[in-house]
Amino acid sequence: MSAVPQFALPSVSPEEYLAAERAASFKSEYYQGQVYAMAGASYAHNLVNLNTATALNLALRERDCTVQVSDQRLQVKDNGLYTYPDLSVVCGPPQFAPDKYLDTLLNPVVLAEVVSLSTGEYDRVGKFILYKDIPTLRHYLLLESTQPIVRLATWREPKVWAFDTFEGLTAVVPLPAIGVELTLADLYRKVPLAG
Structure with missing residues (x-):
């Protein structure tokens, strides 16, 4: 998990994360309302x-x-x-x-x-x-x-x-x-x- 959340939103719900993740061309992790871009x-x-x-x-x-x-x-x-x-x-x-x-x-x-x-x-x-x-x-x-x-x-x-x-x-x-x-x-x- 990178140190900086990918989204600038204060908090993202698991449902919002999953909807965005399923449409994304890259992978991200989610924990406690924050989304983290994954490195190569x-x-x-x-x-x-x-x-x-x-x-x-x-x-x-x-x-x-x-x-x-x-x-x-x-x-x-x-x-x-x-x-x-x-x-x-x-x-x-x-x-x-x-x-x-x-x-x-x-x-x-x-x-x-x-x-x-x-x-x-x-x-x-x-x-x-x-x-x-x-x-x-x-x-x-x-x-x-x-x-x-x-x-x-x-x-x-x-x-x-x-x-x-x-x-x-x-x-x-x-x-x-x-x-x-x-x-x-x-x-x-x-x-x-x-x-």
Whole structure:
């Protein structure tokens, strides 16, 4: 989310945001009455996201799970955030916000954000605080875009989040809620890494 709201209006309703968003040629996030323009992504960012989506899609091909990338809007009902995570995984039937469009997802099990310079702090702290209100969420992945480092938050009962960091191309990230392990070698395949 950028630091400056896109609209100069003092407050925008969720309905106004959704109507404008569905007609827009670009994506924006919405939180507490404010609309925020979303920045573009780097080559490395996009490649890490694509590699992660590919690895998850292949690992989950025999399961009732779907992988979505950054064009899938997500609503966090408990706090009113509307956003576009870099990646989301839903297992079982997807649930959508109750309107005729069925374009706003509610029930991800896994969310991932590829960290960039402009959004890093928000992805690491602010977004995680907001994402924690999703009842179905079990894993939150933060993937660095220029070095093979993945930070993982895993939900453990009763409502406790455990944090792990995985570094280097030989590391393996476990996602027990969906029965998958991801290798950093796959996630960072062909990514130009910082020296």
